[in-house]
Amino acid sequence: KRLILVGPPGSGKGTQSPIIKDEFCLCHLATGELVSDDLVVGIIDDALKKPSCQKGFILDGFPRTVVQAQKLDEMLDKRGVKVDKVLNFAIDDAILEERITGRWIHPSSGRTYHTKFAPPKVPGNWRALIQRKDDTAAVLKSRLEAFHKQTEPVIDYYKKKGIVANLPAEKPPQEVTSEVKKVLS
Ligand code: ADP
Ligand code: ADP
Numbered sequence: 001k002r003l004i005l006v007g008p009p010g011s012g013k014g015t016q017s018p019i020i021k022d023e024f025c026l027c028h029l030a031t032g033e034l035v036s037d038d039l040v041v042g043i044i045d046d047a048l049k050k051p052s053c054q055k056g057f058i059l060d061g062f063p064r065t066v067v068q069a070q071k072l073d074e075m076l077d078k079r080g081v082k083v084d085k086v087l088n089f090a091i092d093d094a095i096l097e098e099r100i101t102g103r104w105i106h107p108s109s110g111r112t113y114h115t116k117f118a119p120p121k122v123p124g125n126w127r128a129l130i131q132r133k134d135d136t137a138a139v140l141k142s143r144l145e146a147f148h149k150q151t152e153p154v155i156d157y158y159k160k161k162g163i164v165a166n167l168p169a170e171k172p173p174q175e176v177t178s179e180v181k182k183v184l185s
Pocket of ligand 2: 008009010031033034040061062063064068143
């Protein structure tokens with residue numbers, strides 16, 4: 001399967017992506033760097049040659065703009081493949097501040113925790129967690145503005161292709177996971 005996860009910061013993409021990746025043996029292509037669109041598409045193009053990517057891939061955080069979506073499609077076209085599903089993490093902005101300000105990351109594994117919604121099972125493990133310095137209410141506001149302006153049109157772009165599945169991202173993680181499995185089965 002070839003999947004794209006789209007949603008605002010804090011909507012649960014990073015929480016669901018390892019689960020989806022393992023369930024469907026996909027390769028996870030993370031593209032959180034500020035490099036040119038062509039470079040990112042080139043990196044994805046190279047990655048698709050790898051044996052681990054032959055069953056498909058998950059893109060999380062890309063494309064962020066319609067231009068990026070078009071460039072991705074051009075590249076996939078040349079390979080004779082296309083995106084199967086775009087999972088839209090639909091959620092009200094009002095929920096995101098608590099999600100973002102309570103987020104803690106385990107740097108070496110990339111796993112994500114939350115003070116209230118997903119605390120580590122062993123209390124001593126808090127010591128290994130860090131907070132992202134942009135995970136503040138003020139920075140969230142500007143990230144959300146960018147999301148609405150630049151990334152929401154990406155959802156419409158894929159809606160026209162009929163491949164968007166809306167997820168109830170405000171529900172508990174397990175419920176989001178079961179909806180994902182339903183959509184992809
Ligand atoms: P994204 O990758 O979309 O920015 P994350 O997966 O990092 O979002 O989730 C943001 C924060 O919210 C994390 O602290 C995570 O543990 C928590 N979280 C993720 N999904 C849910 C959920 N369905 N319900 C409650 N909290 C969640
Ligand atoms: P978030 O968790 O807020 O979705 P990421 O960790 O994916 O953010 O990326 C951090 C920052 O890098 C973003 O706020 C954005 O400014 C930038 N960025 C990441 N991916 C892209 C992209 N594909 N195009 C443009 N900017 C990007």
